[in-house]
Each structure stands twice: as structure tokens, then as C-alpha cells.
Amino acid sequence: MTGMLSFFGLIGRKTHLFFAEIARLQEIIQSFLYWALVAPVAGRRGLQREAFSRQLAFTGSDSFPIIALVTASIGAVLTLQAAYQLKQFGALIYTGGLVSVSMTRELGPVVTAIVIAGRVGASITAELGTMKVQEEVDALTTMGIPPVAYLVVPRILAIAIALPCLTMLGNVIGMFGGYVVGTLGLGINSSLYIQGSFNALVQKDILTGLVKSVVFSLLVGFIAVHEGFSVKGGAEGVGQATTRSVVLSIITIIVADCLLTAIFYYLFP
Amino acid sequence: MTSPVIRIANVHKMLGGRPILNGIDLEIYEGETMVIMGGSGCGKSTLLRTLIGLLTPEKGSVLIFDQDMASASEHEKNEIRKKFGMLFQGAALFNSLSVGENVALPLKEHTRLDPDIIKIIVKVKLELVGLTGFENFMPYQISGGMKKRVALARAIALDPKIIFYDEPGAGLDPITASMIDHLIMDLSKKLGITSVVVTHEMKSAFRIADRVAVLHKGKVVAFGTSSEIENSENPYVRQFINGEIDGPVSFRETKENYLKEILGDDFDER
Numbered sequence: 001m002t003g004m005l006s007f008f009g010l011i012g013r014k015t016h017l018f019f020a021e022i023a024r025l026q027e028i029i030q031s032f033l034y035w036a037l038v039a040p041v042a043g044r045r046g047l048q049r050e051a052f053s054r055q056l057a058f059t060g061s062d063s064f065p066i067i068a069l070v071t072a073s074i075g076a077v078l079t080l081q082a083a084y085q086l087k088q089f090g091a092l093i094y095t096g097g098l099v100s101v102s103m104t105r106e107l108g109p110v111v112t113a114i115v116i117a118g119r120v121g122a123s124i125t126a127e128l129g130t131m132k133v134q135e136e137v138d139a140l141t142t143m144g145i146p147p148v149a150y151l152v153v154p155r156i157l158a159i160a161i162a163l164p165c166l167t168m169l170g171n172v173i174g175m176f177g178g179y180v181v182g183t184l185g186l187g188i189n190s191s192l193y194i195q196g197s198f199n200a201l202v203q204k205d206i207l208t209g210l211v212k213s214v215v216f217s218l219l220v221g222f223i224a225v226h227e228g229f230s231v232k233g234g235a236e237g238v239g240q241a242t243t244r245s246v247v248l249s250i251i252t253i254i255v256a257d258c259l260l261t262a263i264f265y266y267l268f269p
Numbered sequence: 270m271t272s273p274v275i276r277i278a279n280v281h282k283m284l285g286g287r288p289i290l291n292g293i294d295l296e297i298y299e300g301e302t303m304v305i306m307g308g309s310g311c312g313k314s315t316l317l318r319t320l321i322g323l324l325t326p327e328k329g330s331v332l333i334f335d336q337d338m339a340s341a342s343e344h345e346k347n348e349i350r351k352k353f354g355m356l357f358q359g360a361a362l363f364n365s366l367s368v369g370e371n372v373a374l375p376l377k378e379h380t381r382l383d384p385d386i387i388k389i390i391v392k393v394k395l396e397l398v399g400l401t402g403f404e405n406f407m408p409y410q411i412s413g414g415m416k417k418r419v420a421l422a423r424a425i426a427l428d429p430k431i432i433f434y435d436e437p438g439a440g441l442d443p444i445t446a447s448m449i450d451h452l453i454m455d456l457s458k459k460l461g462i463t464s465v466v467v468t469h470e471m472k473s474a475f476r477i478a479d480r481v482a483v484l485h486k487g488k489v490v491a492f493g494t495s496s497e498i499e500n501s502e503n504p505y506v507r508q509f510i511n512g513e514i515d516g517p518v519s520f521r522e523t524k525e526n527y528l529k530e531i532l533g534d535d536f537d538e539r
Binding site for chain 1: 361
């Protein structure tokens with residue numbers, strides 16, 4: 001009996017916690033919208049230019065080498081795997097198209113978002129969590145500086161701008177990686193490969209990828225900020241929150257990708 | 270002493286289902302140094318967080334310059350907050366900013382002053398706390414006592430009328446702690462600043478206080494000038510000052526108390 005009770009108690013408590021967390025996330029999003037969109041227009045408070053450009057450099061240009069490495073490798077692997085199958089049908093010439101379409105629609109956005117979740121999301125959570133633990137967030141509030149305006153807005157805007165840009169660059173680099181392997185490694189004619197790549201690609205592919213990456217950027221950003229602000233209890237709490245932030249980001253990226261792909265498939269055929 | 274700048278009336282606050290503040294009444298006058306004293310868990314930190322608007326009380330009012338912090342909107346709270354400074358227990362300097370930038374932050378945020386003028390103000394504020402020429406150091410390069418002094422310089426950046434101090438001597442050696450105490454006294458005398466200090470350190474409390482309020486279980490149990498409190502007959506105050514084990518607060522808890530505390534804590538966790 002007590003076992004049953006404690007079981008239901010556990011479910012109740014977890015549900016309660018879950019909704020409390022959703023409510024806190026909603027609060028952050030609301031005040032983000034206020035400080036990012038309403039306040040600058042109302043003249044209440046402008047954007048933190050300095051902090052914003054620092055975050056943009058950290059999220060964008062500093063992440064570029066890793067993104068380039070990862071997407072180039074993925075493009076190369078994709079080409080090899082595709083060629084392995086296509087060769088059996090004598091359709092090696094379609095390799096370029098396959099790589100370019102799967103890069104822009106799927107792999108580019110997802111892989112870039114996952115790398116950014118690990119690199120930038122984790123650092124946002126750890127930084128904000130440490131600030132929370134060391135009373136720095138309270139200090140901001142006490143100085144009459146809204147923490148969401150000062151800390152959250154520049155970070156989320158930076159990630160929302162940098163991630164789609166990085167995704168586009170990643171797409172190009174991935175295709176280039178495929179091109180190098182396809183022409184040098186598999187001996188496909190260079191101009192035929194390029195032609196194949198771009199003939200298969202339509203505008204919708206690129207737009208799909210772009211929409212996905214914008215959604216992913218907001219997911220990564222808000223999860224990282226929310227986890228950072230929820231930190232309780234010292235260094236251990238910061239570590240746990242950082243892990244949770246990365247894991248949760250990656251899971252939601254993949255689930256959201258699934259949903260978005262379905263939406264694009266059925267609603268915008 | 271003229272009119273009260275802070276008026277706390279009948280403040281109640283619950284945290285995690287447990288009452289922490291049970292009807293606090295306190296008036297703090299312009300220019301005085303008020304020390305709020307009490308053992309761990311007596312509610313003094315909660316009271317301080319309520320005063321600066323980090324917590325909202327369930328009942329009662331917190332008037333700062335006749336504006337109620339308890340019922341103010343977030344925007345109004347931010348306006349009130351510009352009129353006071355706060356020194357946090359761990360200094361709470363921003364680690365990504367240099368010492369100078371830390372002190373300059375409230376000025377940059379709340380004024381439209383020229384960067385050159387801000388630089389001069391920062392220099393003056395740092396000089397007031399005895400840290401001339403430390404602008405370009407990073408917080409991790411300076412000692413704990415220096416960090417507190419930088420935090421103090423930051424707290425007085427906007428020339429506030431009130432400064433709140435949370436355990437100013439915590440984690441410092443006796444000499445540095447007494448130096449901080451002298452700074453607090455200096456500031457309140459030189460600049461006429463009202464100081465509200467939360468501490469459990471007797472020596473420091475009696476050194477700086479004009480008046481003392483002793484908190485116990487969320488209530489003000491004793492209140493008066495520092496000599497009145499030092500010679501108080503109140504058994505709790507006596508026990509607290511002398512640091513005795515036996516007295517109204519028992520070190521050896523009864524089983525019921527113990528269970529209550531454990532269950533209470535458990536409840537808190539949820």
C-alpha cells in the first residue's frame with residue numbers, strides 16, 4: 001500500500017515539477033520577447049551592442065572551424081556510402097544530387113545544431129549557472145538591471161542569427177567535401193558531379209533547412225538559458241545542469257527535426 | 270536622525286511551505302547604521318532579500334523612501350533599486366568584467382554619462398575604498414577582501430542613500446574584516462549613507478551599529494542601541510552574545526523537533 005502511494009506520489013511530484021519547469025521557461029520566453037522586441041521599440045532599453053557582438057563572435061566565427069570540419073567529413077562519408085549503393089545500379093552520377101539534397105534538407109541543419117548545442121549551449125548553461133550560484137544574477141537584479149535583458153537577450157539573438165548562417169556555410173562545405181571525394185576518390189567527372197548536385201537542388205530544400213535551423217537555434221538557446229538559471233547548489237549543480245542542457249538540446253533537436261520534416265512533407269509537398 | 274527611510278511593517282514570508290518571517294516590524298532612520306543580528310536560519314537573509322525585492326512577502330509592506338517594494342511592479346522595483354546599493358556575501362563581482370568595468374556597470378546602465386566621466390567616477394569610487402589604480406585587474410586576480418571592497422565601490426557607484434550589507438565580514442580574516450567595518454562606518458559618516466547590515470558576528474556588529482535588531486524564528490526579539498543590546502536581559506540575546514550551548518535555543522533537539530525538522534526539510538526539497 002505504501003509502495004503504491006509512494007509510486008503515485010512520485011508521479012504526482014514529477015508532473016508538478018515538470019509543469020513548474022514549463023512555467024519558468026514560459027516566463028523566460030515572455031520576458032525575452034519583451035526585452036528583445038518591445039523594450040527597444042518603446043525606448044525602455046536598447047540592445048547590448050557590446051555583449052551581443054561578443055556573443056555573436058563566440059557563437060558564429062569561433063564555431064566555424066569545428067562546423068567546417070564536421071560537415072566536410074559528413075559530406076565525404078555520405079558520398080562514399082551513397083556511391084557504394086548507387087554503383088550497383090550504375091547510377092553513380094546521381095551521387096552529387098543525393099549528397100546536396102540530404103545535406104541541405106537534413107544533415108546540415110541537424111549536425112550544425114548538435115555541434116552548437118555542445119559548444120555554445122553548454123557554455124551558456126555553465127556560465128549562467130555559475131553566475132546564479134555566485135549571486136551575480138541577484139546582483140544584477142539588485143542594481144536594477146534585468147538579468148534577462150542583460151544576459152539572455154544577447155545570447156539568444158546571437159545564436160538565432162549565427163546558427164542559420166553556420167548551417168548554410170556547413171551545407172556548402174559538406175557538398176564540397178562530397179565533391180572532393182566524389183571526383184578525386186570515386187573518379188566522377190567534375191562538371192557532371194557539380195551539375196548533378198545543383199540540378200537536384202530546389203529552393204524549397206534550402207528553405208526547409210533554414211526554417212529548421214532557426215527552430216533549432218531557439219531550442220538550443222532557451223534550453224541552455226533555462227537550465228543555467230535553474231541551477232541550484234554549487235559546482236555540482238552547474239555540472240548537472242550543463243549535462244542536462246546538452247542532452248535535452250540534442251533530444252529536442254532530433255524530435256523537432258522529425259516533426260518539422262513531417263510537417264514539410266505533408267503540408268508543403 | 271530624522272524620518273525613517275525604510276519602514277518594514279508586519280512582514281510575513283513563507284519559503285517552501287515553512288514560515289520564515291512572522292510579522293517583522295522595523296523602522297530604519299536616515300543616516301543610521303542598523304545591524305540585523307541573529308543565528309543561522311533566523312530569517313535575517315530572507316529579510317534582506319525581501320528588502321531588496323528579490324523575494325515578495327505574502328503579507329505586510331516594505332516601504333523604501335515611501336515606495337512599497339512588496340507591491341511594486343518589476344519596473345517600479347528597478348526604479349527603487351537605483352536608490353540603494355547592495356554588498357553581497359560573496360562580493361558577486363562579474364568575473365568576465367575587469368574591476369573598473371564592474372564598478373562602471375551601474376553607471377553605464379542607468380546614466381547617459383560620457384565614458385570619460387564614468388572613468389573618473391570609477392577612479393574616485395575605487396579610491397574611496399582604498400583601491401587606487403586597480404581598474405584593469407580581473408576579479409580572479411585580487412584577494413577576497415579586495416573583491417569585497419570592489420563590490421562596495423560598485424554598490425556606491427550611483428551615490429545611493431542606502432546600502433545593504435550581507436555578512437560583510439564573512440570569509441575574511443579578522444584584520445580585513447575590521448577594515449571592511451571601518452569602511453562601512455566611514456561611508457556612513459562621510460557620505461551620510463544609511464546602512465543596513467546583516468551579520469552574526471558580534472564584534473563587528475557592536476563596532477559599527479547605531480542600533481541593533483535581534484531576530485529569532487522570524488521575529489524581532491530585541492531591539493535597541495548597541496549598548497542596550499549588549500546589556501540586554503533577554504535570555505535569547507544573552508545566549509546569542511555569549512555563545513552558550515544551553516539556553517532558550519537547545520542544541521540537543523527533542524525527537525519531535527528533530528522529526529519535524531527532517532520532514533520540514535523534506536517538504537522543502539519538493
